[in-house]
Amino acid sequence: MVATGPAHDSVESLVRNKYGIELVILEHARHLDSNDYGAKLKSLLESRHFDVLIVEYIHSSYCLNFLPYDCHVILDTHDIISERTAQFKKFNYGGSLYEMQENDEADIFNIYDHVMMINQPDFDKACLMVDRQKVLLCPHPSEIYCHELRPEVRKIAFIASCYLPNVDSINHFVAHCWDKISAKYDVELDIYGTVCTELNCSDKKGINLKGFESDLNKIYEEADIIINPVRFGAGLKIKNLEALAHGKPLVTTRHGARGMETGANGVYSIADDDDAFIAALSELIQNRYLRETRQQHAHGFITKNFSSSECFRPLYDAITEFDITQ
Known part of the structure; x- marks a missing residue:
């Protein structure tokens, strides 16, 4: 594997030791x-x-x-x-x-x-x-991980980089959906990743800007529901696949579901406007059986389509x- 760089001098040995992959950085010090x-x-x-x-x-x-x-x-x-x-x-x-x-x-x-x-x-x-x-x-492959399903929803999570569609999506969700959810349910919204550097909503009730977390298992262990309200962009939303691979109930948009359409509203929930997103989240928060069913279906969907x-x-x-x- 060859990367342009720049990068830290030790990155090649770190990649080799951890993954057994030879990585060559063409230039370490400058662009x-x-x-x-x-x-x-x-x-x-x-x-x-x-x-x-x-x-x-x-x-x-x-x-x-x-x-x-x-x-x-x-x-x-x-x-x-x-x-x-x-x-x-x-x-x-x-x-x-x-x-x-x-x-x-x-x-x-x-x-x-x-x-x-x-x-x-x-x-x-x-x-x-x-x-x-x-x-x-x-497509991007995913491995199956199992987590305990808690009887009550306490944590909703969003995980993303500072890529523009991610920033747009969570800003829109916070501005148009979160107050109605947090007023009705005793839940928190944990936001992970470099997207946090572009947000200014830490003063909102129940929102926790967690920042970068290297251990994805830790994030999914703590989260009860994953959201991805992305409105535009391209490609496959890998964060959605990861959520399903970890057996987490997912609410996303029709655009967010590109490339995994066959699982719509059976494996995960699709919501394309603010009211629909609030309704889909509310249904999952209130219905433990639905969350359990989604967990089982999610693992089967990933195993069949994204091994x-x-x-x-x-x-x-x-x-x-x-x-x-x-």
Whole structure:
């Protein structure tokens, strides 16, 4: 695995010792431009041969200009950027992140032997942009964890980075939903992650800005219900998969459920406006049996649809096919 950097000098050994993965940081001390990163990558690859290279994120495609030999190249997209661009503009956040038009994105996709999509809607759209044989559906896998289900709900949790759609979603929820929930029920809202650095709601009743927590098990052990009121963005909402993998009742939006639509309102609750979100939360708070049922269904849904073998099989098959044809 190669990362541009900068990064702390010890990060490679930490990753190797903890995960058994070789990580190479191209530059530890400072940010470089794409030409300098490319030159460092070329120098690294000249001493080692790889049959397949996976490029993470479309904005890293510049590195293809520096490959010293022919090999198969796969793009791990994470998001369709033209889709994200349209979503951001719809909610008046145009220009907040780098943008791309669909035709330009399709041209870059066509450079690669394969492009990986993280959910079914993105896969379907990519198949309209490029040859279907290029497109691989490789969602994010999750492992099952078990936690005790408490008889009463005391903690509602939101876990997120400071990515703009996360900040927008929890600010909207606090402004339009939380007062009605906290006035009716004896519950608290715990907010975790770097999203806390962008919020200004610690003075609101029952809201706890917890900040970054490295132990996800600790978060899910304390939480009774997980919310993700995200209104726009792109890709697959991995925080939703993690909530289900931990067996936690989840309330999210239709947008938040992209890529996991088959579990809607049986595995988790969908709510697309403020009143619906309040109603869905209230139902879970009041109904222990529903929470127990959701826990069982969530684990089954993850096992069936988001195991490592299921998610990575298309990528494995593509790489194996490359090896056979050499």
